[in-house]
Amino acid sequence: MSNHTLSFWLLIGLLVLLLIVGRLIAGLIWWAIGRATPPTQRLATRTGHALSGRRRRLDAISARFPRTSAWIGARFATDRFTGLPLTLVVILAGYLVSLASDLAEGVIEREEVVHFDARVNAALAPLRNTDLLHVFAQITHLAAIPTLVAVVLVATAFLWADRRTTYIPGLLLTVLGSQALTYVGKYAIDRHRPDFLTFASAVTPSFPSGHATGAMAVYGFVAYAIARVLPSPRMRFELAYWCAALILLIAFSRLLLSVHFTSDVAAGLLVGGFWLLAGFALTEFLNERAKRH
Template sequence: MIFRGTRLSDISKTSIALIVIGFIVVGLSFNFFFELGETVLEDEKFAIDAATTEFINSISTPWIVNAMGLITEAGSVMFLTIASIILAIYLFFFSSFSRWVTVFFAINMGGISALTKILKLSYARKRPSVLEKYDGTGFSFPSGHTTGSIVFYGFIIYLVTVSHLGKRLKWSLNIFIALFALCIGISRLFLGVHFITDVMAGISFGLSWLLICIMALEITLWNQRRRQVKH
């Protein structure tokens, strides 16, 4: 839909790409998530869970587990809360980004926290094992470390994408950040506190929520530019 008084030429190519790709990915991700969720509610077992657990147990060593224990902390509630506050302060007071970026970043992080808690209670899936040391308590589906990491690090990828950095640096940073976020999800498997389907659900739902927030932000910024041009 084109807003009255605007043309497609008024929108940056990056914004158009983010919105179009966002709609496609959100639809696919939501469909995938709810298909997994339906099977979880029916208390059926996933063959991929058993196969992945067996494979991880066959290659796991004490040093890998220790390394995964460190990586997983980058997706913990405490770390993401502190990091989010620091990033929000930077965006609001020290960056050249619109104040709306800070608003939607807060919605992005606060929303995923609330939604993940609701989903965990709704599906009430038991963990493969309970380890309080690695925040492996409560229900399992979807993985909270994964949803939180996807929306937090994913928003940083968005900020890098719309920044004025060079293309090569953007690609390098974004690939590194994306792989790191995925490693946090994988760490939950090596620590034995989640099934792979928990992590897959966390990626799909987290990505959906992230893109909804980014699309809403892009449309808000678009409208803000329209008003500025009119005045």
């Protein structure tokens, strides 16, 4: 551990400042998106005017290729989850898969990402204050397997008691899928851990980070389940921001404790994000089917 670490209270102050500034920036972005997005009725009117000149051409194509046109139309329908929302989820999930596969390829072939990992690990030396490390050791325990199992069991019990049983399969898919893929990746790639520069250690291979995966999957799905019943967009925004902050703090704790490289943590977040989208999709599908019946 470096002898030239910054003081504990300075680091805590910087962390609090970072969270506050991040909240302000996120709030401004949220406000700007809300102002820039036109009301639904006005948007529909504009879209109708834009398409009115092309209606005959579209009708001719639909008449010639009825099945293909119906399938494409269903993929962009906005009145049900299996339309445009599912299409966007699938596109985003595919993008996450592409990012994760590129990252894994860079690690396996020991490309620039490996050198970047080493530079980041060395750059964190001034932050490895002993007292701060103990704080982040407690944060990292929030994504340990026993803690995540307890959170999943409590969440399942609450969902069952609240008669929201359609959320339980999505939660289990997110958690089990993300953990299974993470441990397959760990032993398939078999990457060595960084040098243990603090009191923390680990025994499993390094890539991807199981803590980052678990934090994204479990806390992300719990936040989603809570947000679905919150009465206002402002409350959902606050929940999303502070849940994201918690996930990022857990992810950063793995770097600060020198038990993971940056690419390990990034890959864990991508794996957790992919399975989180899968859990969202399954839950919304089950909710939609339950409403129909």
